[in-house]
Amino acid sequence: MLQRLALVNRILFQLAAALTVLMALLGFAIVLARYGFSFGSIAAQELVTYAHAFVLLAAAAATLADDGHVRVDIFYSRWPASRRALVNLLGSLLLLWPLMGFVLWSSWGYVGNAWIRREASAEPGGLPWVYLLKSLMVLFAAQMILQGMIQVQQAWRDWRGQGAA
């Protein structure tokens, strides 16, 4: 069940990966349009911003799974696997969950408010989906909490497994 949910994080990560390339292409097209044809589009620029926001938030959970978030590994890299598992176990329980729980809790009302107003861009010609953009915060926190569960599960297994052996 948990593993299947983790697949969601992986799929969202793949989408984010594709968006990085699309962002570059769209950004290039915007520059071309401005200098080549004196044509500017607020909507297109906002699309780049949306893509960027999606990448930085929705890719975070899978990056955690891939151990892509920097650690200060002066000691960590030399420790035995069981101690590293303990660090990850306690870190997820005491640092990741409270932090992401806080993000989820604090952004809930903020995002809900944007939904009620169906908040749109303040710029003329901008995109009408600011409430969806803001919802990415909730998605991000939920994804991270989910990935935290998987980390806890794995770390528990590693810690116990090593401890018994």
Add this chain to the structure above:
Amino acid sequence: MIALLMFLAVCAVLLLGYPVALTLGGVALWFALGGIVAGVISPAELLAMPSRLYGIMINETLIAVPLFVLMGVVMEKARLAEDLLEAMAAAFGRVRGGLGVSVVLVGALLAASTGIVGATVVTMGLLSLPTMLKRGCSPAVASGTIAAAGTLGQIIPPSIVLVLLGDVLSSAYQQAQLAQGIFSTDTVSVGDLFVGALIPGLLLVAAYILYLLVLAWSRPHLLPQPGLEQRQADAEGLARRLVFGLAPPLLLIVAVLGSIMLGYATPTEAAAVGACGAMLLAALRGNLGWRQISEAGQQTARITAMVFLILIGASVFSMVFNAYEGDELVHRWLTALPGGATGAMICVMLLMFLLGFILDFIEITFVVVPIVGPVLLQLGLDPVWLGVMLALNLQTSFLTPPFGFALFYLRGVAPPQVSTPDIYRGVVPFIGIQLLMLLLLALWPALATWLPDRVYG
């Protein structure tokens, strides 16, 4: 006082090795909880979180980050670095010390686009260490050159850390001016910082090269000249290799920097153009299929998520730090130091140098600069000069034994015949050059501020 305690607690927990971003935010949150329970801080102080997070999401400047990362990753995937190093080595190989010089130049050219210490040092180490050793360089000189060249990318634009530093400094600068009652504020941009870092960065490259040439002439056994056979092999097809190896990345970087400096594009736009340019170059060389694009996208997404999670964690940290009036505490301390701006600057530089032993550039930029930046700028320091000084300082810290980041990463990829003392010995002269450069810049701030003044008026 609690703010200081929190800072120390974060440093202690960081050493356990849980991801930095989550540690920063998580530990700060526990302190916030304690403060709320004890009635020292009000919960309302934390409610700014969603609007801060939203500010990060829609920050125009920071969009340059994934784009520059993509540019660097594509250049790496397309094996541009290998060809570049080979072409350079062939071109300079006939000169004594030429191989070392080409390693420095490649480091400066390529590192510019990634700017993450580990990545660059590892790439450079894997790429050039075996070649240098094979051609008879002493292990100390080879590893010192590579470690130093790998960190050059921090200071040479368009580096990602300069983008991040520029963004943080620009808000620090606004804050400083508002605190002084200046409401028609001056601004400092990422472009300013890019342009300001250019002369000090190039001077640094020149100093590295000069050192290597002098060394090669005075101690030829450390950096021997290649044999006749090698030189003949090098000379073959040199012109073609130079055109195909050197021209593309050089053109790309000149185009990106040039368009920013001439005011045709913002750094974000230039980054998009640079990323597309890198993909085009890779495609022209037949090195860009779907698989490469997909891998480049994934690596970019991973690095981007890593950078921004640190920013998110650091913003929770600074929110709580300020709730405990840590900003005022730092302000009081720094302004009470003897020597005014100079004393405060020296103190901050030392602190950052030490922090550079455990934290990477990105974390320091997000955690420390927002706290000390406004105070230093209120004391009348120039923001561009400050940015370049900080970058140079951290770069030196990364090279300094025994904790320097660059040395760890190089150790990880160096063959066993290169001993750790070799690496330490090799970087010492480069640290000397770094300190000299810092001193020069401290005495003549115009090295950093003259060019931005000329370009932007």
